[in-house]
Amino acid sequence: xxxxxxxxxxxxxxxxxxxxxxxxxxxxxxxxxxxxxxxxxxxxxxxxxxxxxxxxxxxxxxxxxxxxxxxxxxxxxxxxxxxxxxxxxxxxxxxxxxxxxxxxxxxxxxxxxxxxxxxxxxxxxxxxxxxxxxxxxxxxxxxxxxxxxxxxxxxxxxxxxxxxxxxxxxxxxxxxxxxxxxxxxxxxxxxxxxxxxxxxxxxxxxxxxxxxxxxxxxxxxxxxxxxxxxxxxxxxxxxxxxxxxxxxxxxxxxxxxxxxxxxxxxxxxxxxxxxxxxxxxxxxxxxxxxxxxxxxxxxxxxxxxxxxxxxxxxxxxxxxxxxxxxxxxxxxx
Amino acid sequence: xxxxxxxxxxxxxxxxxxxxxxxxxxxxxxxxxxxxxxxxxxxxxxxxxxxxxxxxxxxxxxxxxxxxxxxxxxxxxxxxxxxxxxxxxxxxxxxxxxxxxxxxxxxxxxxxxxxxxxxxxxxxxxxxxxxxxxxxxxxxxxxxxxxxxxxxxxxxxxxxxxxxxxxxxxxxxxxxxxxxxxxxxxxxxxxxxxxxxxxxxxxxxxxxxxxxxxxxxxxxxxxxxxxxxxxxxxxxxxxxxxxxxxxxxxxxxxxxxxxxxxxxxxxxxxxxxxxxxxxxxxxxxxxxxxxxxxxxxxxxxxxxxxxxxxxxxxxxxxxxxxxxxxxxxxxxx
Numbered sequence: 001x002x003x004x005x006x007x008x009x010x011x012x013x014x015x016x017x018x019x020x021x022x023x024x025x026x027x028x029x030x031x032x033x034x035x036x037x038x039x040x041x042x043x044x045x046x047x048x049x050x051x052x053x054x055x056x057x058x059x060x061x062x063x064x065x066x067x068x069x070x071x072x073x074x075x076x077x078x079x080x081x082x083x084x085x086x087x088x089x090x091x092x093x094x095x096x097x098x099x100x101x102x103x104x105x106x107x108x109x110x111x112x113x114x115x116x117x118x119x120x121x122x123x124x125x126x127x128x129x130x131x132x133x134x135x136x137x138x139x140x141x142x143x144x145x146x147x148x149x150x151x152x153x154x155x156x157x158x159x160x161x162x163x164x165x166x167x168x169x170x171x172x173x174x175x176x177x178x179x180x181x182x183x184x185x186x187x188x189x190x191x192x193x194x195x196x197x198x199x200x201x202x203x204x205x206x207x208x209x210x211x212x213x214x215x216x217x218x219x220x221x222x223x224x225x226x227x228x229x230x231x232x233x234x235x236x237x238x239x240x241x242x243x244x245x246x247x248x249x250x251x252x253x254x255x256x257x258x259x260x261x262x263x264x265x266x267x268x269x270x271x272x273x274x275x276x277x278x279x280x281x282x283x284x285x286x287x288x289x290x291x292x293x294x295x296x297x298x299x300x301x302x303x304x305x306x307x308x309x310x311x312x313x314x315x316x317x318x319x320x321x322x323x324x325x326x327x328x329x330x331x332x333x
Numbered sequence: 334x335x336x337x338x339x340x341x342x343x344x345x346x347x348x349x350x351x352x353x354x355x356x357x358x359x360x361x362x363x364x365x366x367x368x369x370x371x372x373x374x375x376x377x378x379x380x381x382x383x384x385x386x387x388x389x390x391x392x393x394x395x396x397x398x399x400x401x402x403x404x405x406x407x408x409x410x411x412x413x414x415x416x417x418x419x420x421x422x423x424x425x426x427x428x429x430x431x432x433x434x435x436x437x438x439x440x441x442x443x444x445x446x447x448x449x450x451x452x453x454x455x456x457x458x459x460x461x462x463x464x465x466x467x468x469x470x471x472x473x474x475x476x477x478x479x480x481x482x483x484x485x486x487x488x489x490x491x492x493x494x495x496x497x498x499x500x501x502x503x504x505x506x507x508x509x510x511x512x513x514x515x516x517x518x519x520x521x522x523x524x525x526x527x528x529x530x531x532x533x534x535x536x537x538x539x540x541x542x543x544x545x546x547x548x549x550x551x552x553x554x555x556x557x558x559x560x561x562x563x564x565x566x567x568x569x570x571x572x573x574x575x576x577x578x579x580x581x582x583x584x585x586x587x588x589x590x591x592x593x594x595x596x597x598x599x600x601x602x603x604x605x606x607x608x609x610x611x612x613x614x615x616x617x618x619x620x621x622x623x624x625x626x627x628x629x630x631x632x633x634x635x636x637x638x639x640x641x642x643x644x645x646x647x648x649x650x651x652x653x654x655x656x657x658x659x660x661x662x663x664x665x666x
Contacts, residue, residue: 265575266391266393267393268605273596274601
């Protein structure tokens with residue numbers, strides 16, 4: 001009889017995530033009760049936010065408990081159902097955790113239309129990263145036509161969508177990415193107006209050259225020196241949508257904040273943190289927009305699909321914090 | 334014949350302001366031309382922003398040039414007029430500079446009604462600091478009844494008004510100030526709901542005790558460790574009106590920003606810088622509100638009036654950056 005492989009949080013990581021922070025076990029198969037269904041996991045989404053979920057302390061969502069299945073968004077196939085709205089063969093997306101099989105009662109589950117886009121895209125451009133890009137750009141930073149939008153981690157799951165939407169909205173889309181290959185990709189493949197390679201050693205000057213009229217909007221996922229450099233080039237009344245601070249997620253002590261705080265004052269900037277879950281009532285609006293752009297060929301998604309199953313999960317997760325992925329990182333089960 | 338004593342910027346300060354950064358000279362009396370009037374300066378306003386005006390570099394207003402009369406808001410008496418709207422004896426307020434006499438064509442000048450409040454109040458609660466408090470609190474941080482509002486530099490020119498307005502709006506007004514005397518003043522005299530003495534050595538714990546329901550709004554004028562401590566106690570969807578960063582104005586190198594940046598993300602905070610001049614079209618609304626509250630005894634102003642004339646200006650200015658003033662600092666001429 002089939003068993004269920006499960007990745008559980010074994011301890012709270014100190015610094016970078018290690019294999020020993022997780023316990024991988026083979027457990028009894030889960031059986032759906034009345035009003036439930038079983039999902040066979042096809043792909044697990046690897047997201048920067050996972051590192052935060054592993055920490056103790058007050059945040060927007062409770063931490064994963066020690067011994068609990070590691071929290072993850074997955075896409076999978078319904079293969080046994082006692083729920084009236086879900087049938088065998090349905091493709092579903094939700095917070096079903098790092099396990100080969102999961103039980104759901106439908107709460108927080110959405111169905112994925114794989115005739116529109118393949119399964120990994122429902123964890124990327126048509127999933128949480130796409131929604132994050134949409135809400136952070138459109139609702140939080142409110143770009144106007146002709147403005148310059150700078151996005152960090154620009155070839156990543158969220159950044160790649162932000163830049164493309166900014167371009168579609170008539171903005172100058174400038175991406176910051178690591179290395180010439182990612183920079184080439186966002187300009188040549190995705191249509192960003194310019195790319196800046198933060199590894200090239202001249203971030204301030206290269207950013208200045210890419211943004212001759214200054215920066216009106218910063219969609220920020222990195223923090224640290226990158227954010228600090230962007231801050232120094234913001235225009236009056238600029239907006240910063242704070243989506244992530246990945247440069248510090250593995251820090252063992254809180255790193256100092258940006259030196260250019262004074263720009264927030266002198267330039268009257270608005271910096272606003274946001275979490276995609278706060279926009280849940282607007283998901284349909286965003287998903288319609290993203291789907292239509294994708295269908296019309298105006299929006300592309302790049303996923304970085306890794307193999308190795310759940311055993312590879314701990315190592316794959318680490319890629320996110322070193323720029324080792326290229327596009328939305330997902331793990332095939 | 335009467336001469337005009339003038340304080341000019343002699344050089345750009347390095348760190349704290351020194352007497353040698355200014356040149357004090359006795360110059361020829363100024364005579365108004367057609368459409369102009371001469372103002373005899375009665376009080377000079379000493380404002381934290383002055384330190385920024387002395388620096389080179391991009392900001393919300395051009396720096397004071399070397400050799401130029403030091404920029405300052407003053408209140409004074411019209412004593413010679415060739416302008417149809419200003420008569421001898423009128424009391425006027427404006428950016429007339431650190432000098433005993435100034436010439437104006439009326440641009441940016443407002444008349445002060447000294448039957449309502451004495452002259453120093455028109456540089457304080459009914460002047461730029463009062464307007465700053467009003468717009469930063471009402472327009473930028475938008476407090477709702479029952480929320481907790483924390484204001485730093487709480488006995489200062491702006492902070493004292495912020496806390497009183499917050500209290501009037503049904504918020505819990507908590508002030509951070511230096512020393513027991515200032516703390517007693519804001520609670521006993523001004524009606525703040527609580528005070529926290531940042532010099533007492535237990536800012537985090539004392540702030541926590543003063544804000545049992547967390548912090549919804551931070552009206553921030555200080556920055557540094559004080560702001561960092563407040564950030565760590567902000568509630569979800571809190572707002573930070575960034576009015577000043579006085580703790581770093583004399584820094585010779587940019588100090589690091591707050592370590593608790595992650596709170597902006599996790600708590601979805603909105604931090605917004607603002608400058609009172611951006612609200613010029615709404616000055617009448619604010620001034621009406623402030624005047625009415627003052628007339629009705631709902632709002633008090635504390636000024637710290639210093640003597641010594643313009644010769645004392647350089648030393649008096651320094652008081653602002655060490656907490657040496659107690660209330661709105663003005664210099665009597």
